[in-house]
Amino acid sequence: MNRRKFIAGTSLSTAGVILTNNLPGCSSVEQKGKVSYDIMKDVMKYRKIDAHCHPQDDLVKQLEIADRLGISKMQISNPVTNFSGTESEGPDQVRMHNDVVLNAMKKFPDRFIGFFTLNPNYRKESVEEINRCVDLGMAGYKGYTQVKVNDPLYYPIIEKLTDLKMLVFMHTFCQLGMAGYRMKYDIGRFPNTTLPEDMVEAARRYPEAMFHFAHIAGGGDWEYECKMLKECPNIYVDTGGSNNEENIIDFAIKHLGEDRIFFGTDDCYHHGVGKILASDATDAQKQKIFFDNYNNVLKKGGHNVA
Amino acid sequence: MLLDINSYIGHWPFKQLKYNTCASRLETMNRFGVDLSVVSNLNGIFYKNTQSANVELYNELKSDIQFSSRFIPFAVINPIYAGWMDDLENCITKLGMKGVRVYPQYHDYSITDPGFIQLVKVCRDRGLPVTIDMRMVDSRQRSWMDIPVFDYNAPVKTDIIFREWNLQNIMPVIREVPDARFIIVNLANSIRLNIEDLALIRKADVVFDTSGRSLMGDDTLSELLKRFGSEKFAFGSHSPILDYLTGLLRIESMNGSEADDETKERLRSGNARRIIGI
Numbered sequence A: 001m002n003r004r005k006f007i008a009g010t011s012l013s014t015a016g017v018i019l020t021n022n023l024p025g026c027s028s029v030e031q032k033g034k035v036s037y038d039i040m041k042d043v044m045k046y047r048k049i050d051a052h053c054h055p056q057d058d059l060v061k062q063l064e065i066a067d068r069l070g071i072s073k074m075q076i077s078n079p080v081t082n083f084s085g086t087e088s089e090g091p092d093q094v095r096m097h098n099d100v101v102l103n104a105m106k107k108f109p110d111r112f113i114g115f116f117t118l119n120p121n122y123r124k125e126s127v128e129e130i131n132r133c134v135d136l137g138m139a140g141y142k143g144y145t146q147v148k149v150n151d152p153l154y155y156p157i158i159e160k161l162t163d164l165k166m167l168v169f170m171h172t173f174c175q176l177g178m179a180g181y182r183m184k185y186d187i188g189r190f191p192n193t194t195l196p197e198d199m200v201e202a203a204r205r206y207p208e209a210m211f212h213f214a215h216i217a218g219g220g221d222w223e224y225e226c227k228m229l230k231e232c233p234n235i236y237v238d239t240g241g242s243n244n245e246e247n248i249i250d251f252a253i254k255h256l257g258e259d260r261i262f263f264g265t266d267d268c269y270h271h272g273v274g275k276i277l278a279s280d281a282t283d284a285q286k287q288k289i290f291f292d293n294y295n296n297v298l299k300k301g302g303h304n305v306a
Numbered sequence B: 001m002l003l004d005i006n007s008y009i010g011h012w013p014f015k016q017l018k019y020n021t022c023a024s025r026l027e028t029m030n031r032f033g034v035d036l037s038v039v040s041n042l043n044g045i046f047y048k049n050t051q052s053a054n055v056e057l058y059n060e061l062k063s064d065i066q067f068s069s070r071f072i073p074f075a076v077i078n079p080i081y082a083g084w085m086d087d088l089e090n091c092i093t094k095l096g097m098k099g100v101r102v103y104p105q106y107h108d109y110s111i112t113d114p115g116f117i118q119l120v121k122v123c124r125d126r127g128l129p130v131t132i133d134m135r136m137v138d139s140r141q142r143s144w145m146d147i148p149v150f151d152y153n154a155p156v157k158t159d160i161i162f163r164e165w166n167l168q169n170i171m172p173v174i175r176e177v178p179d180a181r182f183i184i185v186n187l188a189n190s191i192r193l194n195i196e197d198l199a200l201i202r203k204a205d206v207v208f209d210t211s212g213r214s215l216m217g218d219d220t221l222s223e224l225l226k227r228f229g230s231e232k233f234a235f236g237s238h239s240p241i242l243d244y245l246t247g248l249l250r251i252e253s254m255n256g257s258e259a260d261d262e263t264k265e266r267l268r269s270g271n272a273r274r275i276i277g278i
Helices: A003-021 A039-044 A059-068 A091-107 A123-135 A152-163 A196-205 A222-229 A248-256 A269-277 A283-300 B022-031 B051-061 B065-070 B084-093 B114-126 B167-176 B195-203 B221-228 B246-252 B261-276
Strands: A048-053 A071-076 A112-116 A140-143 A167-170 A210-213 A235-238 B003-009 B036-041 B071-076 B099-102 B129-133 B181-185 B205-209
Touching: A039 A269, A039 B246, A048 A283, A059 A071, A071 A091, A091 A112, A091 A123, A112 A123, A123 A152, A140 A152, A152 A167, A196 A210, A196 A222, A196 A235, A222 A235, A222 A248, A248 A269, A269 A283, A269 B246, B003 B022, B003 B181, B003 B205, B003 B261, B022 B036, B022 B065, B022 B071, B036 B051, B036 B261, B051 B065, B051 B071, B051 B084, B065 B071, B071 B084, B084 B114, B099 B114, B114 B129, B114 B167, B167 B181, B167 B195, B195 B221, B205 B261, B246 B261
Parallel strands: A048 A071, A071 A112, A112 A140, A140 A167, A167 A210, A210 A235, B003 B036, B036 B071, B071 B099, B099 B129, B129 B181, B181 B205
Antiparallel strands: none
16 A cells, blocks of 8 residues: 555545544534424414315315315316327317316315316307306406417407416426427427417517416426516516426516416425425515415406405 | 435536535535435546545545535445455444445446446445446436437437336346345436335345435325335435435425424434445
8 A cells, every 4th residue: 555545545534433423413513593384383474375276076175284284275286198199189078177176166265276178279159158157256367289379269268367367277288309409309298289479479468468378386497487578577486396306486486576476286285385494485485376366367357355 | 413415526527516515515404404415426427437536525624624514425446447346345444434335337237247236246245335326417408518418329219218217127126135234316207116025125235315306296205114114214415416305305394293393303314324334
């Protein structure tokens, strides 16, 4: 062994003794700076409206989870997803899906805010379904992948929703092969999925309309999404989805501002609350995200929470 | 006591991370009342020679006296790379490492690779837990430079090869070395097992962390405690990739009928301390 190796080995061994003798949790060193943190107290500190949920088979269980997390109201929708590729997407199916939401609203009127879905390919039936659902107390619209939001088929729907002061809430996505970059990757998504660029185009065409870009934590590239949506003040985002990455909330606040972000879960309830609590947002910003921002938008159409 | 069994320092090459140094991690731990954190160096996933990352972690830990009492270092070992046995020995005897993390997908070897099985047996004999991630990041938002999820050579590019693991993908190594200690983290995909594998998991010394997205719906933590046993779970954050609190919220939001105080204490630190041996 040469001198250099001997010295290196000695210093490692010596320091190793320090580390191994100084067992974590058994040290005489004080845990300087550690505060007591009661997460459930923090959870209950904020009023919450969940801006992105879907009615579950067991509504009582769904509300029981919401109760534990201090979620007083949940916006629910039931779009025709057709994951299997064999499901009908016609007017009858749309109506049936909306009826599920209406039934949940009837059972728990104080807890659920219902949004209707449509298939804009059926123009006449879509107008009729909007009128039916609005008459029955629904508060906004949730679109899926039948038609992109910037397609001319959407124009009359956006105009109608704007008259009603209701949100144009769209399922959206953005990943390799979608949303303008690395398009050589074909990842098999529905081709009419609304991308950030599509919503930007619609939002610029209708600056008086209110758009809601779904679930920035839903697995898409949230950095791309926030940067793309930054310059459109009439586009809001929700924080829903299962990909509860560390920096999503802080990045969204930095790029979109604290007023354009809604708390949402997309039925991922613990992720939905945890990622906001863990963010660097101030208490006031958290209250805006958890409740105020969405309630202010609902208020425009008279559907806010008192 | 609160012990985070799954955290990192270091860099993810495709996205900037926050709180990815010992100093900033300690600030986060203090903010949220966490006493101890298992920590390893993300750079070890991307360095071919993982020992460089272990030494980086060691050097950072010895830079502040507070760190040694708050962090429990785990070594990143690649059992198909030259010198791994020496590296492991150095990590145990000189760098104070208390466990091992492995990345078969990133280091490109199979779950039953002979080198890996040998590593697990050595860890078993030395009383060290081996930590396996179900996934590191959500592949839907992956970088084009991350490990592939598609078969680019397939005639039709939509022939997707779903490369994120589920629990069944990890079972072969547990079957091979059932008396080793395993920590399985970031349960992001299916945790359904057949009767034989479920019986094996229940019998083996395995701990899952609470960070992964699959702990919801029919697989809430309270349901999983019934299925696998309350000694099988421990608080883990998978931070700074995932947020710091979701894994803790899953524990603390359970009511008394789902988890009594004693069970919650096991989830907060007891099970982790048992499997790490501290």
